[in-house]
Structures are given as C-alpha cells and as structure tokens.
Amino acid sequence: xxxxxxxxxxxxxxxxxxxxxxxNARTTxxxxxxxxVRDILNEVTQLKKNLEFFKEQQDIMSMDGxxxxxxxxxxxxxxxxLCLERNKRCLLGYQKLRSDMLDSMAWENNGMDVMGxxxxxxxxxxxxxxxxxxxxxxxxxxDMKSGELTDIDLSGSLTPPREIFIDVRVLKDAGEIQTEYxxxxxxxxxxxFVRQSDVERLIQQGxxxxx
Amino acid sequence: MGYYDIDxxxxxxxxxPCKFLQDIPGLxxxxxxxxxxxxxNAKLMLPYWLAxxxxxxxxxxxSEDSMxxxxxxxxxxxxxxxxxxxxxxxxxxxxxxxxxxxxxxSINPHFYELAIKWCAIYSVKDLAKVVSELLLQRSQDINxxxxxxxxxxxxxxxxxxxxxxxxxxxNNLLASSSFLMTLDELEKYVYRTSHESYxxxxxxxxxxx
Numbered sequence: 498x499x500x501x502x503x504x505x506x507x508x509x510x511x512x513x514x515x516x517x518x519x520x521n522a523r524t525t526x527x528x529x530x531x532x533x534v535r536d537i538l539n540e541v542t543q544l545k546k547n548l549e550f551f552k553e554q555q556d557i558m559s560m561d562g563x564x565x566x567x568x569x570x571x572x573x574x575x576x577x578x579l580c581l582e583r584n585k586r587c588l589l590g591y592q593k594l595r596s597d598m599l600d601s602m603a604w605e606n607n608g609m610d611v612m613g614x615x616x617x618x619x620x621x622x623x624x625x626x627x628x629x630x631x632x633x634x635x636x637x638x639x640d641m642k643s644g645e646l647t648d649i650d651l652s653g654s655l656t657p658p659r660e661i662f663i664d665v666r667v668l669k670d671a672g673e674i675q676t677e678y679x680x681x682x683x684x685x686x687x688x689x690f691v692r693q694s695d696v697e698r699l700i701q702q703g704x705x706x707x708x
Numbered sequence: 709m710g711y712y713d714i715d716x717x718x719x720x721x722x723x724x725p726c727k728f729l730q731d732i733p734g735l736x737x738x739x740x741x742x743x744x745x746x747x748x749n750a751k752l753m754l755p756y757w758l759a760x761x762x763x764x765x766x767x768x769x770x771s772e773d774s775m776x777x778x779x780x781x782x783x784x785x786x787x788x789x790x791x792x793x794x795x796x797x798x799x800x801x802x803x804x805x806x807x808x809x810x811x812x813x814s815i816n817p818h819f820y821e822l823a824i825k826w827c828a829i830y831s832v833k834d835l836a837k838v839v840s841e842l843l844l845q846r847s848q849d850i851n852x853x854x855x856x857x858x859x860x861x862x863x864x865x866x867x868x869x870x871x872x873x874x875x876x877x878x879n880n881l882l883a884s885s886s887f888l889m890t891l892d893e894l895e896k897y898v899y900r901t902s903h904e905s906y907x908x909x910x911x912x913x914x915x916x917x
Binding site: 498500504514518569572580583587589 | 713735762
C-alpha cells in the first residue's frame with residue numbers, strides 16, 4: 498500500500514511538535530529523517546511512472562476508438578493521483594514544521610549569527626538546504642532590523658523590565674565593554690551591577706546571566 | 709485545518725471500512741493482492757483521504773470523450789464508505805452512558821476532527837448532536853483538571869502553606885495523568901490552553917499583591 502511511509506513521517510512530525518510545545522524554553526530540532534524522505538520520493542517517482550503508463554494506455558485506447566470502461570480506467574488513475582497528492586502533502590507538512598521551527602530559532606537568537614558556536618551541535622541535525630535557509634532567513638532579519646526599523650529592537654524581550662539596574666554574573670570571558678557608567682572587564686564568574694539596557698545583548702548571546 | 713496542519717493529515721489517515729461497487733482492474737494491491745483486479749463488493753479498510761474522494765467521484769463531471777458512453781447508465785461511485793468503527797453504535801452507546809469515563813484516545817486520537825469531517829459529508833445530525841454533547845460534558849472535567857493542576861503547581865512555589873493538600877498531591881497527579889491519557893488531540897489542546905491561561909492569571913494576581 499502506498500503512502501504508509503508518508504504516514505510514518507507525519508507521525509514523526511507530530512512527535513516533534515509535541516516535544517516542542519512541552520519545553521517552551523528553546524526550539525530543538527530533531528535529525529532530519531533523510532532516509533524516510535528519500536524512500537517517499539522514490540515512491541513518488543514510481544507513482545509518476547504509473548500515471549504516465551495509464552495515460553499512455555488511455556491514449557492508445559481512445560485512438561482505437563474502443564473506449565472500454567474509461568471510467569474504470571480513471572479510478573486507477575485517481576488512486577495513483579491521490580497517493581501522489583497525499584505524499585506531497587505529508588512531505589510539505591514535515592518540511593513546513595521544520596522551517597517554522599528554524600524561523601523561531603532565528604528569532605530566538607536575535608537574528609545573530611545562528612550558525613555560530615552555541616548552535617554548532619544542533620546544526621548536524623539540519624540538512625544542507627536547511628542550513629542555507631536558516632542563514633538566509635537570519636540575514637533577512639538582520640536586514641529588516643538595520644533598515645527603516647533601526648530604532649525598534651524587534652527581537653528584544655517581550656517582558657517589560659522591572660528594574661533599570663540588574664545584577665549580572667559573567668558566564669564567559671568577553672573582554673572589556675564600554676558603557677555610560679564606565680568600563681567593565683568581563684571576566685568569568687565575576688559579578689556586576691549594571692544598567693539592563695546596556696547588557697541586554699550580552700545576556701541574549703549567553704555571555705552574562707541575570708541573577 | 710490548513711494544508712500544512714499535521715493533525716489534519718493524521719485525521720485523514722484514519723481508516724474507514726469501504727466497499728467497492730465496481731470491478732476495477734489493477735487495484736488489487738489495496739487489499740494486499742497486487743496485480744489482481746479488485747472485485748465489486750470487496751470490503752476493505754482504506755484511509756480517509758483516499759476513500760472520501762473515491763466515494764464522491766460520481767459528482768465530478770466526466771470529460772467529453774466518456775460522456776457518450778456513460779449517458780445511458782446511472783453514474784455509480786467507485787466505492788461506498790460505511791460508518792467507521794469510531795462512530796459505531798457500540799461507541800455511541802458508550803458515549804451516551806458515560807461521556808466522562810470514556811477512553812476517547814484509544815477509540816481514535818483524532819475523534820472530533822474525524823467526526824466533523826464525517827458529519828459534513830453525510831450530514832448525520834444525530835452524530836453531530838452526540839459528539840457536541842460529548843465535548844460539552846468532557847470539557848467541564850478538562851477545565852476542572854486544568855484548574856486544579858495550576859493551583860497545585862502554585863502550592864509548590866509557596867512552600868507548603870497547606871500541607872494536607874501537598875500530601876494528597878501524588879494521588880491527584882496520578883489520577884489526572886491517567887485522565888489525560890484518555891483525551892483526544894482536540895481535548896488535549898483545550899486542556900493545554902486552559903491550563904496555561906489559569907497559570908498565567910494566577911501569576912498575574914500573585915504579582916499584583
């Protein structure tokens with residue numbers, strides 16, 4: 498029976514969706530199921546061949562003028578076509594879910610270099626095309642932010658700040674940063690009392706941690 | 709319900725008992741009999757996405773070349789769908805007896821969505837009524853659980869102000885998790901949403917004290 502593989506793919510997509518709705522901390526993408534997708538694509542090619550064959554047969558039959566049960570012929574045609582459509586829908590659905598997740602990953606990372614260090618291990622879960630897509634999408638975000646909307650921090654946090662000044666702890670060495678209130682030397686495990694808006698970026702990038 | 713909706717795809721994957729009304733050559737693989745024709749009156753399970761189109765196909769206007777042939781005979785659909793197991797009398801009776809203790813997930817994880825589709829095709833008003841009543845009954849329970857779960861998590865935060873409640877918690881958790889296992893996907897969604905909103909409103913009230 499056709500389309501059983503596609504079903505498997507959708508079930509997998511569902512599981513991914515569920516996992517991600519549960520831990521709302523960060524989007525994590527499972528490995529792209531190359532093998533299954535390839536098998537489905539093979540099935541699609543097979544279905545296409547079938548369809549071409551049916552079409553030819555029909556042509557021959559109509560040439561002969563013997564239009565024997567063309568309706569019945571159509572049923573085979575339809576079944577194949579529907580399988581084809583179903584496969585297409587499942588594949589697209591799977592890929593759409595993944596690309597949606599990539600989009601949110603790009604936004605979570607503030608349109609920064611998503612391909613950067615801390616996502617390195619996740620990158621192995623992406624296909625080559627997906628990596629390309631993620632890169633392009635991040636570029637788009639960066640473009641949009643540096644365009645007319647420079648004044649608004651589009652990827653900033655949506656929860657309003659409680660205090661102007663916060664305590665932060667340094668997680669990674671980051672060298673010196675310059676603020677209105679002087680220079681801080683960010684050495685690992687040291688603590689500072691700084692203005693939140695100055696260090697927002699560094700928190701998002703994972704250099705600092707709010708206490 | 710969009711094209712890319714994963715749940716919709718899974719719903720359409722539900723199998724429906726079908727009966728072929730015409731002999732069709734070359735479709736034997738549908739009943740694990742590849743290469744052979746499928747006979748009229750053959751009964752088999754087909755996924756919804758395949759069956760509902762084939763069952764409705766006589767409504768599709770035939771192309772010109774076949775018009776002349778089919779003029780004299782009444783157009784017959786290729787197959788006929790019979791009521792799926794999920795909506796059989798047995799299940800309907802169970803729903804009517806006790807909607808709340810029913811294990812809907814084991815009947816069909818996409819019960820409601822399939823019911824919507826089914827009712828839309830065959831306009832079965834009885835089924836629609838039963839199903840909407842079912843959701844109404846169960847949503848009260850779902851709401852209760854969503855509410856009690858959110859108050860319990862609150863209790864963990866404000867360290868055991870009511871110790872007797874914290875004691876009974878493991879039981880409650882157990883009961884609710886087995887209850888959650890019986891929900892279908894739509895109900896799970898309802899549960900998650902209401903749970904979230906209870907949690908959020910609690911947090912909001914807590915903050916403003």
